[in-house]
Amino acid sequence: MSPTAEYDAFADIYEIWTSTAPDSGRNLPFYVEACRQTPGLVVELGVGTGRIAIEVARTGKPLTGVDSSAEMLHRCRTAARAAGVLNRLKLIHADFRDFSLPEPAELITIPFHTIGHLVTMQDKQVGLRRIYDQLAPGGRLIFDHFVYDPQAAERYSGVMLRAEYANPDTGQDTLLWMTTRRNHKTQTIRIITWTDEIDGVGVLVRRQYRRLSFSWLEPEQTRMLLEGTGFEIEALYGDFDRSPFGEDSPEQIWVARRPIGKG
Ligand SMILES: C[S@@+](CC[C@H](N)C(=O)[O-])C[C@H]1O[C@@H](n2cnc3c(N)ncnc32)[C@H](O)[C@@H]1O
Incomplete structure (x- = not known):
């Protein structure tokens, strides 16, 4: 199943899924600020239902969102219209590996661990190369990636009751369950x-x-992938408060730049 089909089926539970995730709210001010402060074209890859993009648009900053799920984009459009900011959003239905922007971007973000949906190393290489090519010289790529912790992962390997809620469409009493299967060899x-x-x-x-397909990278692998694509690494934070990355950091938050004057 492709990521497109996966998120099309996931869209109706995305809000409850996100609101019950341990770390979902913390990335919001970080990305809103980065977008707001960047002049020129700002793009969010994996814009989803617009959780972040709509908040960016509310600040007055226009944003282009790219997503491979028509259903997620439909929900984004509906929410942006309701928030009165649809005129500041341009939504593109495309995959990270072959999207095209109308002009080179000054900032491309990939929030909420979404790079992990490029499951294989090859997919990640192709996606990063595409991002590099769509950035203006000097433009930045910012994304977060969780730090894989085998012990924490073990805790998630059982079946978990993630939420208990009334289905907003039908009013039906609903339980949301989850479990995960991990493959350490393929990460x-x-x-x-x-x-x-x-x-x-x-x-x-x-x-x-x-079901969703996901993957992880160790920090050194992320660095090699970025440098192998030609990016210069400007910063690696360990959390959304911009603290430096360290041994106990929960996140790897990368700020990478397409160098000026290189192909
Ligand atoms: C975890 S959600 C993040 C949504 C939003 N950025 C947020 O923070 O709430 C991941 C999004 O990335 C999209 N996505 C996953 N793989 C993709 C790919 N290869 N190309 C384009 N979009 C993709 C999914 O459809 C989904 O909307």
Whole structure:
């Protein structure tokens, strides 16, 4: 299944999924600020439902969002219209590996660990090369990536009840479950979720499975990939407060620049 199809099926639970993620809110002010402060074209890859992009647009800064999921983009457009900022968003339905911008970008962001959806090393290389080519000389790429912790991953290997909520579309009482399967050799993760909708006496009326393909990089691998593409590394933060990356950092947050005067 391609990432496109995966997120098309995931879009209806994305909001509840994100709001119950341990670290989702922390990246928001970091990216809004980076976008707001950048003159010129600013682009978010994997714009999703516009969780960050709409907040950027609210500050008055226009933003271009790229996403391979038509369903996520549809939700983004609807939310942006409701927020009165649709005129500041340009949405492009494309894959990270072959998107084209109308002009070179000054900033491209990939928030919320999304680079991990480029599952193989080759996909990551192709995606980074494409990003490099779409940046203006001197333009920056900023993205976050979690730091893989085998012990924490072990805790997520069981079945977890992620949320209990009323389905906003049907009002049905719903349980959101999840588990993961990890492959250390390929550094990949399959995220398997299912929603159980139950009636007033607790009988299951509908179960739907959704799966996502994900992956991780060690910091040294990320550095090699960036440098191998031609990027200059400007900063590596360990968290969204811009503290330097260290042994106990929860995140690897990379700021990389396409050098001026190089191909
Ligand atoms: C975790 S969500 C992040 C959404 C948003 N940036 C946020 O922070 O809430 C990842 C998004 O990336 C998109 N995506 C995943 N792989 C992609 C690819 N290869 N090309 C384009 N979009 C992709 C998905 O469709 C999804 O909307």
